[in-house]
Amino acid sequence: MKRNPLSGAGKVYAFSLKHTCFSKGWLVSTLTMMAFLIIGIPLICGIIVAAASSDEKKSDHQITKVAVVDETPGSADYSTLSAHGYSDVTYLTADSVEDAAEQLKDQASGVILRVTMADANYAVTVYLPEDTDVSRSKASSYASFVTEHFNELLMQKANLDTETVQMLTQHISTDTAELKHEGGENPDEDEDSLTQVMEMLIPFLIMMLVYMMVIFYGQSMSNSVMLEKTSKLMETMLTAVHPAALLTGKLFATATAAVLQILVWMVSALIGTLGGAIILLKMVVSGGLDSLPGTGTTPPGMDAAMEEIMQGNGMALHPAGLLPALLMLALGFLLYLSLSGLAGALAAKTEDLNKTNIIFVFVLLGSMMLCMNFNGGSEDSILSQAAWLNYFPFTSLLLVPGKMLMGSITAGTAILSLVIMALSVALFVWIAAVVYKLLVLYRGAPPSPASLIQMLKENRSRKGE
Secondary structure, three states, X not given: OOOOOOOOHHHHHHHHHHHHHOOXXXXXXXXXXXXXXXXXXXXXXXXXXXXXXXXXXXXXXXXXXXXXXXXOOOOOOHHHHHHOOOOOOEEEEOOOHHHHHHHOOXXXXXXXXXXXXXXXEEEEEXXXXXXXXXXXXXXXXXXXXXXXXXXXXXXXXXXXXXXXXXXXXXXXXXXOOOOOEOOOEOHHXXXXXXXXXXXXXXXXXXXXXXXXXXXXXXXXXXXXXXXXXXXXXXXXXXXXXXXXXXXXXXXXXXXXXXXXXXXXXXXXXXXXXXXXXXXHHHHHHOOOOOOXXXXXXOOOOHHHHHHHHHXXXXXXXXXXXXXXXXXXXXXXXXHXXXXXXXXXXXXXXXXXXXXXXXHHHHHHHHHHHHXXXXXXXXXXXXXXXXXXXXXXXXXXXXXXXXXXXXXXXXHHHHHHHHHHHHHHHHHHHHHHHHHHHHHOOOOOOOOOHHHHHHHHXXXXXXXXX
């Protein structure tokens, strides 16, 4: 009975995975990056906090006293500004700038707030007294804060009641949407700006991630296949295991090692980011940062924008597309690894890899160029919207996973793309296995494409006889 060509692939997979994960290079790169992410990120955040705290202690003070010189008609209680920020500030009333300077004498954390009117326009100016240690940047931030909430003071000057003031100061959310008229009005198709940004950014980031993975692990795959050919036990292995089983087991082992390494790095990055966030949060709570939401010094409109983002408006990710996207990434990664395995099968020695690796590098770079949108035109995206790219296996890997996550691809297109990708993986693994078997004992220069095609034809004709 004819032997199954994939018989023994499991044993090859287990051996190759163990050999890869316990190799010195894999362990050093994995553990080094893991240590950097877990320790380095909090350490960098700690250095930033320490430097900021040192500068704060040396030459900068928080504003705690404000002498108000209001030279405009009407009266207003400036202490009501504390409800919006700078809650530790004590407000003093002064008749003139000279009087304010006298009140703030020997005060290291005081500033003078002068309100004037010229040509029916209000002007807000913050002065730094001689004895103050408050920096110009903090004074400027405070001036922006007062300007942002100055309308509330004007309402007090107009003697409006509390209910009217609250109504006039209510937060107004703004959005920009597009109304499409295709067989009627479709308001549900409106997209906000954040969604549009994500629809361009997420597929592009996934494409770059895949590119880096293929470049890094593809080299490892081709090098591993080439070195195995030079082993003295090669003839013995071929009598026990079919070349297809050898290549398939090695391919899946390389892919598994890559996924494990990336998962370790992702978890390490999450731990390091959480540690860094805790350190930075302590700085924010202690008042060490001036330009974060809630400190009262946020640029105008920033608090509203942050509120919109935190409320989740514009979240366009579709959880239903996560598993298909991961499956597409896995199959596409195997496809490019099979190409790198083919490159390794063509090489007889290390020097030849520089020539044979051009195969998968050229295919990868060419696919990436096809996915980019260089014509501009009506396409408001950095990625090409050509439909055929969703079905061509080498480009669908770069585009389709992101579209699945964003929900911008139909179920039929996604399924067909997955089927084509799976068939392509099987085809290229088999081609790589056949080439591997034909050239396993070959020690000459890498054959040209024409010679390789002729060898495959002769091999097929011999099997048919």
